[in-house]
Amino acid sequence: MRFPQIQIRTTDAKIDLNISKPRQYIKQPRATQSIEQPAAIIDIRTTKSVLKIDSSQARRDLGLIGPLESVANYAQKGKQMSLQGMARIAREGRQMMENAGKGQGSAIIQGIAKQNHGPHPVRFNVKFVPSIGSVKIDYTPGTTDINITRQKPKIDVQVNKPIHEYTPGNVTGTMIQRPSVQTDVIV
Template sequence: MRLPQVRLQSQQALISIETERAQVQMQQPKATQEIQQPQAEVTINTTPSRLTIDQSQAWYDMGLKSVKQAHQDEAKRGYQKVLEGIARRVNDGNEQMKIENGGAPLITQAVRHAYKPEKQFNIGWIPSTFAVKTDYQPAEVDIRVNVNAPMIRNTPNKPIMSYSPGYARTGIRQENDLQVDFEPLVFRNFQFEMSI
């Protein structure tokens, strides 16, 4: 006798999912910027330097004088000589007036006036030291700077965005299935069939 047998064969359902990602595209244009820098205003005022050289004393020491100066110097020297002559004569007269004090004033005066005194010699410099006088006034520079501020114009640009939404599609890739196979029970030569 054979026992009946039941065979089950099943198949699970399968789901299919198809997706596409969302896409975002962004572009950020640079800001529009304009910069202008006006030039600074510079004003320069210069007073020139001045150099004065006075060498009249050097020319004077070398005997190179103007006519006017030569006349003045000779007049002073003549006046001085006149005063010296008057003083010498007064002195000689006083010596002769006091002859009672003894001595021989006339002989002494004759010897003194007969011989001129020796000339004194010494080293000198022509022209004299520091005869040339200089005077220097340095230049003056006045600088004025007027700074102009830069002019800046800035225009921001909005970002450019594009968006593609994503999606998900679902479906059944394989349907579920159940198959039942039944083998009937056999008694002696009887056959019994049963199907579901």
């Protein structure tokens, strides 16, 4: 005996899809910055230092003196020498007066001449010119005061929003072949 058979045939569906991809554009512009650093304020105050050098005594030791002082020195020396000369002449006159008539006559004048014109001892020694401590130095140091006032930086930042453009994708489909199912019974 033969049994009936069922034969099933199917046809798949065929679809043609057109896909357009989505497009996305993102850009982040940099932030706009303005940075300014003002210069610091510097205030410097100084007092002058003073250096005083007095070398007048050293110049005197070397024989370098001004005209007014030189004239005064020579006048003083001349006055002293004239007083010494008068004293010497008075002393010699007194000697001649006291010894006159004692029979010495010319011996008195010879003794006085010997006193005035004999070989005089010469004094010598090492002399340091100018003398030690003859240059006087006085120094007053100066001062320096520095005041700095710092300035804060000026920062201005402007954040820019991102640029975002989006085009969505699209899918369209066309049915090329429709699905079907066929059944046959074979006896």
